[in-house]
Amino acid sequence: MDMSEHSKLLDRIRSHEARVGVVGLGYVGLPVAITFAEAGFPLLGFDISRRVLGALREGRSHIMDIAADRVRRQVDEGRFEVTDDFDRLDEADAIIICVPTPLSKTGDPDVSYIVDVTHHIRDRLRPGQLIILESTTYPGTTRELVQPTLEESGLEAGEDFFLAFSPERVDPGNPTWHLENTPKVVGGLTPACHELVAALYGEAIETVVEVSSPEAAELAKILENTFRAVNIGLANEMAIIADRLGIDIWEVIDAAASKPYGFMRFHPGPGLGGHCIPIDPHYLAWKMKTLQYRTRFIELAAEINAEMPRYVIARVTEALNAVRKSLNGSRVLLLGMAYKPNVDDTRESPAIDILRLLQQRGAEVRYHDPYVESIALDGTTFASVPLTSQELGRCDVVIITTDHAAMDYDLVLEHAPILVDPRNAVGKKEGAATVYPLAGPPRRGRQAAVSG
Numbered sequence: 001m002d003m004s005e006h007s008k009l010l011d012r013i014r015s016h017e018a019r020v021g022v023v024g025l026g027y028v029g030l031p032v033a034i035t036f037a038e039a040g041f042p043l044l045g046f047d048i049s050r051r052v053l054g055a056l057r058e059g060r061s062h063i064m065d066i067a068a069d070r071v072r073r074q075v076d077e078g079r080f081e082v083t084d085d086f087d088r089l090d091e092a093d094a095i096i097i098c099v100p101t102p103l104s105k106t107g108d109p110d111v112s113y114i115v116d117v118t119h120h121i122r123d124r125l126r127p128g129q130l131i132i133l134e135s136t137t138y139p140g141t142t143r144e145l146v147q148p149t150l151e152e153s154g155l156e157a158g159e160d161f162f163l164a165f166s167p168e169r170v171d172p173g174n175p176t177w178h179l180e181n182t183p184k185v186v187g188g189l190t191p192a193c194h195e196l197v198a199a200l201y202g203e204a205i206e207t208v209v210e211v212s213s214p215e216a217a218e219l220a221k222i223l224e225n226t227f228r229a230v231n232i233g234l235a236n237e238m239a240i241i242a243d244r245l246g247i248d249i250w251e252v253i254d255a256a257a258s259k260p261y262g263f264m265r266f267h268p269g270p271g272l273g274g275h276c277i278p279i280d281p282h283y284l285a286w287k288m289k290t291l292q293y294r295t296r297f298i299e300l301a302a303e304i305n306a307e308m309p310r311y312v313i314a315r316v317t318e319a320l321n322a323v324r325k326s327l328n329g330s331r332v333l334l335l336g337m338a339y340k341p342n343v344d345d346t347r348e349s350p351a352i353d354i355l356r357l358l359q360q361r362g363a364e365v366r367y368h369d370p371y372v373e374s375i376a377l378d379g380t381t382f383a384s385v386p387l388t389s390q391e392l393g394r395c396d397v398v399i400i401t402t403d404h405a406a407m408d409y410d411l412v413l414e415h416a417p418i419l420v421d422p423r424n425a426v427g428k429k430e431g432a433a434t435v436y437p438l439a440g441p442p443r444r445g446r447q448a449a450v451s452g
Protein backbone atom coordinates (compact mmCIF):
# COMPACT_ATOMS: atom_id res chain seq x y z
CA MET A 1 0.00 0.00 0.00
CA ASP A 2 1.13 3.52 -0.76
CA MET A 3 1.35 4.67 2.84
CA SER A 4 2.24 8.16 1.75
CA GLU A 5 -1.14 8.66 -0.08
CA HIS A 6 -2.94 7.24 2.92
CA SER A 7 -1.14 9.30 5.51
CA LYS A 8 -1.24 12.43 3.34
CA LEU A 9 -5.01 12.16 3.08
CA LEU A 10 -5.32 11.41 6.79
CA ASP A 11 -3.35 14.56 7.55
CA ARG A 12 -5.50 16.62 5.19
CA ILE A 13 -8.65 15.25 6.85
CA ARG A 14 -7.40 16.01 10.35
CA SER A 15 -6.37 19.53 9.39
CA HIS A 16 -9.69 20.09 7.53
CA GLU A 17 -7.77 20.90 4.37
CA ALA A 18 -9.23 17.94 2.52
CA ARG A 19 -11.70 19.08 -0.11
CA VAL A 20 -14.95 17.17 0.20
CA GLY A 21 -17.03 16.51 -2.91
CA VAL A 22 -20.69 15.59 -2.49
CA VAL A 23 -22.47 14.17 -5.53
CA GLY A 24 -26.27 14.57 -5.44
CA LEU A 25 -27.46 17.54 -3.37
CA GLY A 26 -30.94 16.39 -2.32
CA TYR A 27 -32.50 15.51 1.02
CA VAL A 28 -29.34 13.61 1.95
CA GLY A 29 -26.54 15.30 0.03
CA LEU A 30 -27.31 18.90 0.96
CA PRO A 31 -27.27 18.30 4.74
CA VAL A 32 -24.04 16.29 4.32
CA ALA A 33 -22.46 19.10 2.29
CA ILE A 34 -23.51 21.85 4.69
CA THR A 35 -22.41 19.84 7.73
CA PHE A 36 -18.90 19.33 6.31
CA ALA A 37 -18.70 22.97 5.18
CA GLU A 38 -19.73 24.12 8.66
CA ALA A 39 -17.07 21.84 10.13
CA GLY A 40 -14.58 23.90 8.09
CA PHE A 41 -13.96 21.68 5.07
CA PRO A 42 -13.86 23.25 1.59
CA LEU A 43 -16.87 21.76 -0.14
CA LEU A 44 -17.59 21.09 -3.79
CA GLY A 45 -21.15 19.95 -4.52
CA PHE A 46 -22.15 18.19 -7.75
CA ASP A 47 -25.64 17.87 -9.16
CA ILE A 48 -27.25 17.55 -12.58
CA SER A 49 -30.37 19.56 -11.73
CA ARG A 50 -30.22 23.18 -12.90
CA ARG A 51 -32.98 24.01 -10.43
CA VAL A 52 -30.93 22.69 -7.50
CA LEU A 53 -27.68 24.30 -8.67
CA GLY A 54 -29.39 27.63 -9.42
CA ALA A 55 -30.97 27.80 -5.97
CA LEU A 56 -27.78 26.90 -4.12
CA ARG A 57 -25.64 29.34 -6.10
CA GLU A 58 -28.00 32.09 -5.01
CA GLY A 59 -27.71 30.91 -1.41
CA ARG A 60 -31.22 29.46 -1.30
CA SER A 61 -32.15 26.06 0.09
CA HIS A 62 -34.50 23.62 -1.65
CA ILE A 63 -34.59 21.33 1.39
CA MET A 64 -36.95 22.29 4.23
CA ASP A 65 -34.63 21.08 7.00
CA ILE A 66 -31.72 23.25 5.83
CA ALA A 67 -32.33 26.93 6.48
CA ALA A 68 -31.34 29.22 3.59
CA ASP A 69 -29.02 31.28 5.80
CA ARG A 70 -26.89 28.18 6.49
CA VAL A 71 -26.41 27.73 2.74
CA ARG A 72 -25.88 31.45 2.13
CA ARG A 73 -23.22 31.74 4.83
CA GLN A 74 -21.16 28.86 3.40
CA VAL A 75 -21.52 30.19 -0.17
CA ASP A 76 -20.62 33.74 0.89
CA GLU A 77 -17.61 32.58 2.87
CA GLY A 78 -16.42 30.68 -0.20
CA ARG A 79 -16.49 27.28 1.47
CA PHE A 80 -19.36 25.83 -0.58
CA GLU A 81 -19.27 25.76 -4.34
CA VAL A 82 -21.61 23.80 -6.60
CA THR A 83 -21.17 22.60 -10.14
CA ASP A 84 -22.36 20.19 -12.83
CA ASP A 85 -18.86 19.92 -14.26
CA PHE A 86 -17.80 16.38 -13.40
CA ASP A 87 -14.26 17.05 -14.66
CA ARG A 88 -13.82 18.81 -11.34
CA LEU A 89 -14.26 15.51 -9.44
CA ASP A 90 -10.48 15.21 -9.29
CA GLU A 91 -10.35 18.38 -7.15
CA ALA A 92 -12.01 16.48 -4.29
CA ASP A 93 -9.95 14.48 -1.81
CA ALA A 94 -13.06 12.68 -0.57
CA ILE A 95 -16.16 12.09 -2.71
CA ILE A 96 -19.45 11.23 -1.03
CA ILE A 97 -22.12 9.77 -3.33
CA CYS A 98 -25.71 10.68 -2.36
CA VAL A 99 -27.73 9.99 -5.52
CA PRO A 100 -31.19 8.38 -5.58
CA THR A 101 -31.72 4.62 -5.45
CA PRO A 102 -35.33 4.12 -6.55
CA LEU A 103 -37.07 1.01 -7.85
CA SER A 104 -37.51 0.31 -11.55
CA LYS A 105 -40.99 -0.11 -13.07
CA THR A 106 -40.74 -3.85 -12.38
CA GLY A 107 -39.92 -3.26 -8.69
CA ASP A 108 -36.23 -4.15 -8.95
CA PRO A 109 -33.41 -1.91 -7.63
CA ASP A 110 -32.51 0.90 -10.02
CA VAL A 111 -28.83 1.49 -9.35
CA SER A 112 -28.34 3.41 -12.61
CA TYR A 113 -27.66 6.68 -10.73
CA ILE A 114 -24.87 5.02 -8.74
CA VAL A 115 -23.50 3.48 -11.94
CA ASP A 116 -23.52 6.85 -13.74
CA VAL A 117 -21.70 8.63 -10.94
CA THR A 118 -19.21 5.77 -10.54
CA HIS A 119 -18.37 6.08 -14.25
CA HIS A 120 -17.81 9.83 -13.84
CA ILE A 121 -15.48 9.20 -10.89
CA ARG A 122 -13.63 6.32 -12.63
CA ASP A 123 -12.79 8.56 -15.58
CA ARG A 124 -11.11 11.14 -13.29
CA LEU A 125 -9.89 8.96 -10.43
CA ARG A 126 -6.48 9.87 -9.07
CA PRO A 127 -4.34 8.28 -6.37
CA GLY A 128 -5.15 9.34 -2.83
CA GLN A 129 -8.92 9.85 -3.22
CA LEU A 130 -11.46 8.46 -0.77
CA ILE A 131 -14.81 7.43 -2.30
CA ILE A 132 -17.79 6.90 0.00
CA LEU A 133 -21.18 5.59 -1.07
CA GLU A 134 -24.07 6.88 1.09
CA SER A 135 -27.03 5.95 -1.12
CA THR A 136 -29.09 3.16 0.43
CA THR A 137 -28.54 -0.04 -1.52
CA TYR A 138 -28.31 -3.85 -1.32
CA PRO A 139 -25.40 -5.51 0.51
CA GLY A 140 -22.55 -6.02 -1.92
CA THR A 141 -23.02 -2.87 -4.01
CA THR A 142 -19.78 -1.22 -2.86
CA ARG A 143 -17.63 -4.31 -3.43
CA GLU A 144 -19.40 -5.89 -6.41
CA LEU A 145 -20.44 -2.82 -8.40
CA VAL A 146 -18.48 0.27 -7.36
CA GLN A 147 -15.03 -1.27 -6.69
CA PRO A 148 -14.63 -3.10 -10.05
CA THR A 149 -15.86 -0.06 -11.98
CA LEU A 150 -13.43 2.27 -10.23
CA GLU A 151 -10.60 -0.24 -10.70
CA GLU A 152 -11.14 -0.07 -14.49
CA SER A 153 -9.10 3.12 -14.09
CA GLY A 154 -6.04 0.97 -13.41
CA LEU A 155 -5.91 2.09 -9.78
CA GLU A 156 -6.41 -0.40 -6.96
CA ALA A 157 -8.86 0.02 -4.08
CA GLY A 158 -7.20 0.05 -0.68
CA GLU A 159 -3.82 0.68 -2.34
CA ASP A 160 -4.13 3.70 -4.62
CA PHE A 161 -7.58 4.95 -3.71
CA PHE A 162 -9.89 4.22 -0.80
CA LEU A 163 -13.48 3.01 -0.76
CA ALA A 164 -16.18 2.76 1.92
CA PHE A 165 -19.91 2.64 2.56
CA SER A 166 -21.65 4.80 5.13
CA PRO A 167 -25.45 4.76 5.27
CA GLU A 168 -27.42 7.96 5.68
CA ARG A 169 -29.90 8.15 8.54
CA VAL A 170 -31.25 11.66 8.09
CA ASP A 171 -34.90 11.88 9.13
CA PRO A 172 -36.45 14.89 7.38
CA GLY A 173 -38.56 17.03 9.72
CA ASN A 174 -37.06 15.53 12.89
CA PRO A 175 -36.40 18.43 15.29
CA THR A 176 -34.13 16.41 17.63
CA TRP A 177 -31.99 14.13 15.53
CA HIS A 178 -29.95 15.58 12.72
CA LEU A 179 -26.76 14.67 10.94
CA GLU A 180 -24.29 15.89 13.57
CA ASN A 181 -25.84 14.11 16.55
CA THR A 182 -27.04 10.90 14.89
CA PRO A 183 -24.39 8.16 15.14
CA LYS A 184 -22.90 7.42 11.71
CA VAL A 185 -22.12 3.84 10.70
CA VAL A 186 -19.02 3.38 8.52
CA GLY A 187 -17.53 0.31 6.84
CA GLY A 188 -14.32 0.50 4.78
CA LEU A 189 -13.19 -1.99 2.16
CA THR A 190 -9.74 -2.42 3.76
CA PRO A 191 -8.25 -1.26 7.09
CA ALA A 192 -6.77 1.78 5.32
CA CYS A 193 -10.13 2.68 3.77
CA HIS A 194 -11.72 2.15 7.13
CA GLU A 195 -9.36 4.43 8.98
CA LEU A 196 -9.92 7.24 6.49
CA VAL A 197 -13.73 7.07 6.40
CA ALA A 198 -13.92 6.95 10.21
CA ALA A 199 -11.53 9.89 10.44
CA LEU A 200 -13.49 11.98 7.93
CA TYR A 201 -16.90 11.58 9.56
CA GLY A 202 -15.29 11.88 12.99
CA GLU A 203 -14.40 15.49 12.13
CA ALA A 204 -18.03 16.49 11.46
CA ILE A 205 -20.26 14.03 13.33
CA GLU A 206 -20.38 13.39 17.08
CA THR A 207 -20.35 9.58 17.07
CA VAL A 208 -18.95 7.23 14.45
CA VAL A 209 -19.92 3.55 14.65
CA GLU A 210 -17.38 1.34 12.95
CA VAL A 211 -18.30 -1.98 11.36
CA SER A 212 -15.86 -4.37 9.75
CA SER A 213 -17.01 -4.21 6.11
CA PRO A 214 -19.07 -2.19 3.63
CA GLU A 215 -21.54 -5.11 3.50
CA ALA A 216 -22.22 -4.88 7.26
CA ALA A 217 -22.88 -1.13 6.88
CA GLU A 218 -25.12 -1.70 3.84
CA LEU A 219 -27.16 -4.37 5.61
CA ALA A 220 -27.40 -2.34 8.85
CA LYS A 221 -29.21 0.42 6.93
CA ILE A 222 -31.63 -2.03 5.34
CA LEU A 223 -32.25 -3.73 8.69
CA GLU A 224 -33.22 -0.35 10.20
CA ASN A 225 -35.70 0.39 7.45
CA THR A 226 -37.03 -3.17 7.21
CA PHE A 227 -37.59 -3.04 10.98
CA ARG A 228 -39.79 0.02 10.44
CA ALA A 229 -41.61 -1.40 7.42
CA VAL A 230 -42.38 -4.67 9.24
CA ASN A 231 -43.51 -2.99 12.45
CA ILE A 232 -45.69 -0.50 10.59
CA GLY A 233 -47.13 -3.49 8.70
CA LEU A 234 -47.88 -5.18 12.02
CA ALA A 235 -49.53 -2.00 13.36
CA ASN A 236 -51.61 -1.76 10.18
CA GLU A 237 -52.75 -5.37 10.40
CA MET A 238 -53.57 -4.85 14.07
CA ALA A 239 -55.74 -1.87 13.06
CA ILE A 240 -57.65 -4.05 10.59
CA ILE A 241 -58.07 -6.68 13.31
CA ALA A 242 -59.24 -4.08 15.84
CA ASP A 243 -61.78 -2.79 13.34
CA ARG A 244 -63.27 -6.26 12.86
CA LEU A 245 -63.43 -6.61 16.64
CA GLY A 246 -64.98 -3.15 17.06
CA ILE A 247 -62.09 -1.97 19.25
CA ASP A 248 -60.37 1.44 19.18
CA ILE A 249 -56.83 0.68 17.92
CA TRP A 250 -55.32 3.87 19.37
CA GLU A 251 -56.50 3.01 22.85
CA VAL A 252 -54.93 -0.44 22.45
CA ILE A 253 -51.59 1.02 21.28
CA ASP A 254 -51.51 3.50 24.19
CA ALA A 255 -52.19 0.66 26.61
CA ALA A 256 -49.48 -1.59 25.13
CA ALA A 257 -47.00 1.29 25.09
CA SER A 258 -47.37 1.71 28.86
CA LYS A 259 -45.13 -1.37 29.17
CA PRO A 260 -41.75 0.10 30.08
CA TYR A 261 -39.73 -2.56 28.22
CA GLY A 262 -40.09 -4.96 25.30
CA PHE A 263 -42.62 -2.89 23.34
CA MET A 264 -42.02 -0.09 20.89
CA ARG A 265 -44.82 2.12 19.63
CA PHE A 266 -45.55 2.03 15.90
CA HIS A 267 -48.57 3.69 14.34
CA PRO A 268 -50.95 2.36 11.75
CA GLY A 269 -52.06 4.76 9.02
CA PRO A 270 -53.11 5.20 5.41
CA GLY A 271 -49.96 3.50 4.07
CA LEU A 272 -46.22 3.89 3.75
CA GLY A 273 -44.49 6.71 1.96
CA GLY A 274 -41.21 8.44 1.35
CA HIS A 275 -38.11 7.52 -0.56
CA CYS A 276 -36.88 4.98 2.01
CA ILE A 277 -39.21 2.72 3.99
CA PRO A 278 -41.38 1.47 1.09
CA ILE A 279 -38.35 1.02 -1.18
CA ASP A 280 -35.21 0.00 0.70
CA PRO A 281 -36.40 -3.45 1.88
CA HIS A 282 -36.96 -4.41 -1.78
CA TYR A 283 -33.26 -3.91 -2.41
CA LEU A 284 -32.57 -6.70 0.07
CA ALA A 285 -35.44 -8.85 -1.24
CA TRP A 286 -33.98 -8.57 -4.75
CA LYS A 287 -30.47 -9.44 -3.60
CA MET A 288 -31.73 -12.46 -1.66
CA LYS A 289 -33.68 -13.68 -4.70
CA THR A 290 -30.36 -13.97 -6.49
CA LEU A 291 -29.30 -16.26 -3.62
CA GLN A 292 -32.55 -18.31 -3.83
CA TYR A 293 -33.96 -16.93 -0.59
CA ARG A 294 -37.41 -15.38 -0.17
CA THR A 295 -37.57 -12.52 2.32
CA ARG A 296 -41.02 -13.34 3.69
CA PHE A 297 -41.29 -10.63 6.36
CA ILE A 298 -40.48 -7.97 3.75
CA GLU A 299 -43.05 -9.34 1.30
CA LEU A 300 -45.81 -9.63 3.88
CA ALA A 301 -45.24 -6.15 5.32
CA ALA A 302 -45.17 -4.66 1.81
CA GLU A 303 -48.43 -6.44 0.95
CA ILE A 304 -50.26 -5.19 4.06
CA ASN A 305 -48.86 -1.65 3.84
CA ALA A 306 -49.67 -1.36 0.13
CA GLU A 307 -53.30 -2.28 0.81
CA MET A 308 -53.85 0.52 3.34
CA PRO A 309 -54.95 3.19 0.83
CA ARG A 310 -57.69 0.78 -0.32
CA TYR A 311 -58.61 0.17 3.30
CA VAL A 312 -59.03 3.94 3.74
CA ILE A 313 -61.23 4.06 0.63
CA ALA A 314 -63.40 1.31 2.14
CA ARG A 315 -63.69 3.40 5.30
CA VAL A 316 -64.70 6.49 3.28
CA THR A 317 -67.27 4.43 1.36
CA GLU A 318 -68.68 3.15 4.65
CA ALA A 319 -68.91 6.70 6.03
CA LEU A 320 -70.74 7.97 2.93
CA ASN A 321 -72.98 4.94 2.86
CA ALA A 322 -74.16 5.75 6.38
CA VAL A 323 -75.61 9.03 5.05
CA ARG A 324 -76.97 7.38 1.85
CA LYS A 325 -74.32 8.81 -0.44
CA SER A 326 -72.04 7.13 -2.95
CA LEU A 327 -68.40 7.84 -3.51
CA ASN A 328 -69.21 8.50 -7.15
CA GLY A 329 -70.06 12.21 -7.34
CA SER A 330 -69.12 12.99 -3.75
CA ARG A 331 -66.90 15.96 -2.96
CA VAL A 332 -63.82 14.88 -1.06
CA LEU A 333 -61.14 17.06 0.50
CA LEU A 334 -57.78 15.46 1.33
CA LEU A 335 -55.80 17.14 4.08
CA GLY A 336 -52.12 16.55 3.34
CA MET A 337 -50.24 15.32 0.28
CA ALA A 338 -46.81 14.84 1.90
CA TYR A 339 -45.93 11.30 2.97
CA LYS A 340 -45.46 12.29 6.61
CA PRO A 341 -46.17 15.27 8.87
CA ASN A 342 -44.34 18.60 8.60
CA VAL A 343 -42.39 17.83 5.41
CA ASP A 344 -42.98 18.80 1.77
CA ASP A 345 -41.90 15.45 0.30
CA THR A 346 -44.63 13.63 -1.67
CA ARG A 347 -42.54 10.71 -2.91
CA GLU A 348 -44.51 7.43 -2.62
CA SER A 349 -47.06 9.30 -0.51
CA PRO A 350 -50.16 7.21 0.28
CA ALA A 351 -52.18 10.43 -0.13
CA ILE A 352 -51.43 10.22 -3.84
CA ASP A 353 -52.69 6.61 -3.99
CA ILE A 354 -55.84 7.69 -2.17
CA LEU A 355 -56.33 10.64 -4.54
CA ARG A 356 -56.00 8.32 -7.54
CA LEU A 357 -58.39 5.69 -6.12
CA LEU A 358 -60.99 8.36 -5.32
CA GLN A 359 -60.76 9.76 -8.83
CA GLN A 360 -61.11 6.34 -10.37
CA ARG A 361 -64.33 5.93 -8.39
CA GLY A 362 -65.81 9.16 -9.67
CA ALA A 363 -65.29 11.38 -6.62
CA GLU A 364 -64.58 15.08 -7.06
CA VAL A 365 -61.29 15.50 -5.17
CA ARG A 366 -59.41 18.55 -3.94
CA TYR A 367 -56.59 18.81 -1.44
CA HIS A 368 -55.02 21.18 1.04
CA ASP A 369 -51.38 20.97 2.10
CA PRO A 370 -49.49 23.96 3.54
CA TYR A 371 -46.20 22.56 2.18
CA VAL A 372 -47.25 21.19 -1.22
CA GLU A 373 -48.47 23.88 -3.61
CA SER A 374 -49.43 21.57 -6.45
CA ILE A 375 -49.16 18.01 -7.58
CA ALA A 376 -49.28 16.43 -11.04
CA LEU A 377 -51.09 13.14 -11.27
CA ASP A 378 -51.76 11.13 -14.44
CA GLY A 379 -51.67 14.27 -16.61
CA THR A 380 -53.77 16.47 -14.29
CA THR A 381 -52.32 19.14 -12.03
CA PHE A 382 -54.00 19.65 -8.68
CA ALA A 383 -53.34 22.84 -6.71
CA SER A 384 -53.68 23.05 -2.95
CA VAL A 385 -56.89 24.89 -1.97
CA PRO A 386 -56.99 27.13 1.11
CA LEU A 387 -58.36 25.50 4.26
CA THR A 388 -61.50 27.53 5.01
CA SER A 389 -64.88 26.90 6.60
CA GLN A 390 -66.48 27.28 3.11
CA GLU A 391 -64.15 24.70 1.57
CA LEU A 392 -64.82 22.27 4.40
CA GLY A 393 -68.55 22.95 4.32
CA ARG A 394 -68.91 22.17 0.61
CA CYS A 395 -67.43 18.69 1.07
CA ASP A 396 -69.24 15.45 1.67
CA VAL A 397 -66.21 14.00 3.41
CA VAL A 398 -62.77 15.17 4.53
CA ILE A 399 -59.82 12.76 4.94
CA ILE A 400 -56.74 13.54 7.04
CA THR A 401 -54.12 11.94 4.85
CA THR A 402 -51.16 13.70 6.54
CA ASP A 403 -51.20 14.98 10.13
CA HIS A 404 -49.26 18.22 9.64
CA ALA A 405 -48.98 20.10 12.95
CA ALA A 406 -49.77 23.39 11.18
CA MET A 407 -53.28 22.29 10.19
CA ASP A 408 -56.25 23.87 12.02
CA TYR A 409 -58.01 20.71 13.20
CA ASP A 410 -60.56 22.63 15.28
CA LEU A 411 -61.73 24.36 12.12
CA VAL A 412 -61.91 21.00 10.37
CA LEU A 413 -63.91 19.41 13.19
CA GLU A 414 -66.31 22.34 13.22
CA HIS A 415 -67.06 22.54 9.48
CA ALA A 416 -66.49 19.13 7.87
CA PRO A 417 -69.65 17.01 7.82
CA ILE A 418 -67.75 13.72 7.97
CA LEU A 419 -64.09 13.35 8.87
CA VAL A 420 -62.11 10.19 8.14
CA ASP A 421 -58.98 10.29 10.30
CA PRO A 422 -56.56 7.45 9.51
CA ARG A 423 -53.72 9.37 11.22
CA ASN A 424 -55.52 9.89 14.52
CA ALA A 425 -54.83 13.61 14.13
CA VAL A 426 -57.92 14.74 16.05
CA GLY A 427 -57.77 11.97 18.65
CA LYS A 428 -60.88 11.96 20.80
CA LYS A 429 -61.71 15.62 20.16
CA GLU A 430 -65.42 16.31 19.69
CA GLY A 431 -66.88 18.66 17.10
CA ALA A 432 -69.66 19.04 14.60
CA ALA A 433 -68.17 16.40 12.28
CA THR A 434 -68.77 12.69 12.57
CA VAL A 435 -65.32 11.16 12.90
CA TYR A 436 -64.31 7.81 11.44
CA PRO A 437 -61.00 6.69 12.97
CA LEU A 438 -58.81 4.26 11.04
CA ALA A 439 -60.39 1.42 13.00
CA GLY A 440 -63.28 1.04 15.38
CA PRO A 441 -66.72 2.64 15.57
CA PRO A 442 -67.37 6.21 14.33
CA ARG A 443 -68.04 9.05 16.78
CA ARG A 444 -71.17 10.93 15.80
CA GLY A 445 -70.72 14.71 15.79
CA ARG A 446 -73.15 17.54 16.50
CA GLN A 447 -74.10 17.90 12.83
CA ALA A 448 -75.29 14.28 12.73
CA ALA A 449 -77.19 14.78 15.99
CA VAL A 450 -78.99 17.85 14.55
CA SER A 451 -79.91 16.19 11.27
CA GLY A 452 -80.98 13.05 13.16
Ligand SMILES: NC(=O)c1ccc[n+]([C@@H]2O[C@H](COP(=O)([O-])OP(=O)(O)OC[C@H]3O[C@@H](n4cnc5c(N)ncnc54)[C@H](O)[C@@H]3O)[C@@H](O)[C@H]2O)c1
Pocket residue numbers: 023024025026027028029046047048049052098099100101113116117134135136137168169170171172275276
Ligand atom coordinates in the same frame (compact mmCIF):
# COMPACT_ATOMS: atom_id res chain seq x y z
N1 LIG B 1 -34.58 11.25 1.89
C1 LIG B 1 -34.28 10.59 2.99
O1 LIG B 1 -34.87 10.80 4.04
C2 LIG B 1 -33.17 9.54 3.00
C3 LIG B 1 -32.74 9.04 4.23
C4 LIG B 1 -31.74 8.10 4.26
C5 LIG B 1 -31.19 7.64 3.07
N2 LIG B 1 -31.63 8.10 1.87
C6 LIG B 1 -30.97 7.61 0.66
O2 LIG B 1 -30.13 8.63 0.14
C7 LIG B 1 -30.07 8.57 -1.27
C8 LIG B 1 -30.44 9.92 -1.87
O3 LIG B 1 -31.79 10.22 -1.53
P1 LIG B 1 -32.38 11.70 -1.48
O4 LIG B 1 -33.65 11.61 -0.72
O5 LIG B 1 -31.33 12.64 -1.05
O6 LIG B 1 -32.68 11.93 -3.04
P2 LIG B 1 -33.03 13.34 -3.74
O7 LIG B 1 -33.81 13.00 -4.95
O8 LIG B 1 -33.56 14.30 -2.74
O9 LIG B 1 -31.61 13.91 -4.17
C9 LIG B 1 -30.81 13.33 -5.13
C10 LIG B 1 -30.07 14.41 -5.87
O10 LIG B 1 -29.16 13.75 -6.76
C11 LIG B 1 -29.17 14.47 -7.99
N3 LIG B 1 -28.68 13.56 -9.02
C12 LIG B 1 -29.33 12.59 -9.69
N4 LIG B 1 -28.52 11.99 -10.55
C13 LIG B 1 -27.32 12.57 -10.42
C14 LIG B 1 -26.07 12.39 -11.06
N5 LIG B 1 -25.90 11.45 -12.00
N6 LIG B 1 -25.06 13.18 -10.70
C15 LIG B 1 -25.21 14.13 -9.75
N7 LIG B 1 -26.38 14.35 -9.11
C16 LIG B 1 -27.40 13.58 -9.46
C17 LIG B 1 -30.58 14.93 -8.17
O11 LIG B 1 -30.68 16.01 -9.04
C18 LIG B 1 -30.96 15.30 -6.72
O12 LIG B 1 -30.70 16.66 -6.43
C19 LIG B 1 -31.00 7.43 -1.67
O13 LIG B 1 -30.24 6.26 -1.80
C20 LIG B 1 -31.92 7.30 -0.49
O14 LIG B 1 -32.44 5.99 -0.35
C21 LIG B 1 -32.61 9.07 1.81
